[in-house]
Amino acid sequence: MSLNDTYVSLSREIAASGARMVAVTKTHSVEVIQSLYDLGHRDFGENRVAELAEKHAALPKDINWHFIGHLQTKKAKNVVPLAHLIHSGDSLKLLRELDKRAGGNSVDVLLQYHIAVEESKYGLTRSTGVELLDDVSRHPLRNVRILGVMGMATYTDDRDLVAEEFRTLHEIYSEVKETYFEDNPMFTEISMGMSGDYRIALDQGSTLVRIGSLLLGERQ
Numbered sequence: 001m002s003l004n005d006t007y008v009s010l011s012r013e014i015a016a017s018g019a020r021m022v023a024v025t026k027t028h029s030v031e032v033i034q035s036l037y038d039l040g041h042r043d044f045g046e047n048r049v050a051e052l053a054e055k056h057a058a059l060p061k062d063i064n065w066h067f068i069g070h071l072q073t074k075k076a077k078n079v080v081p082l083a084h085l086i087h088s089g090d091s092l093k094l095l096r097e098l099d100k101r102a103g104g105n106s107v108d109v110l111l112q113y114h115i116a117v118e119e120s121k122y123g124l125t126r127s128t129g130v131e132l133l134d135d136v137s138r139h140p141l142r143n144v145r146i147l148g149v150m151g152m153a154t155y156t157d158d159r160d161l162v163a164e165e166f167r168t169l170h171e172i173y174s175e176v177k178e179t180y181f182e183d184n185p186m187f188t189e190i191s192m193g194m195s196g197d198y199r200i201a202l203d204q205g206s207t208l209v210r211i212g213s214l215l216l217g218e219r220q
């Protein structure tokens with residue numbers, strides 16, 4: 001299938017579930033991004049700060065850039081002016097730093113949870129999430145807006161396991177919403193699902209799927 005056909009059928013399928021697609025373009029050229037832009041797409045995902053900065057400078061300014069990689073605190077200030085949504089809010093320290101570096105603008109962030117079986121240094125657990133949110137309740141963020149949650153499932157063929165992990169993330173979303181964001185209509189996003197598991201994620205209530213290789217082919 002051509003990029004056009006793949007794009008059209010994927011976006012239809014995702015929209016039919018009421019979700020949106022972030023086209024993950026890490027390692028791909030600005031020309032590739034421009035061709036998706038020309039098809040009308042505006043939401044693109046990158047996981048490295050330097051690569052995001054280069055692409056942001058080279059491409060149209062009405063693109064919504066999603067930052068989806070681990071963000072080091074020391075690089076927070078560089079991402080603030082570039083990102084539409086930071087999916088990888090995984091520590092209180094990072095959120096405080098983003099808040100400080102916001103320059104009076106709002107900075108939109110998702111809380112990243114570790115839901116996979118695989119070890120990872122990054123991502124909140126239910127309990128570290130509660131600690132973070134309690135702290136934020138006592139000392140509110142001025143500029144950072146927490147708009148939802150994000151997570152990555154285990155890389156496996158076991159579809160039941162993946163479904164269970166996405167179900168867990170949806171539960172965490174609901175608990176956090178009920179406890180901390182009941183009166184906040186902006187807390188709405190569940191970013192889950194990639195090329196290999198986006199259908200399972202859509203079944204479990206994903207609102208944002210992050211698709212790279214299925215759309216653009218394997219990365220080098």
Ligand SMILES: *Cc1c(COP(=O)(O)O)cnc(C)c1O
Pocket residue numbers: 024026047068069152194195196210211212213214
């Ligand atoms: C690379 C990446 C994706 C896209 O992965 P594909 O399997 O190519 O769709 C999604 N989310 C995150 C956080 C990524 O780093």
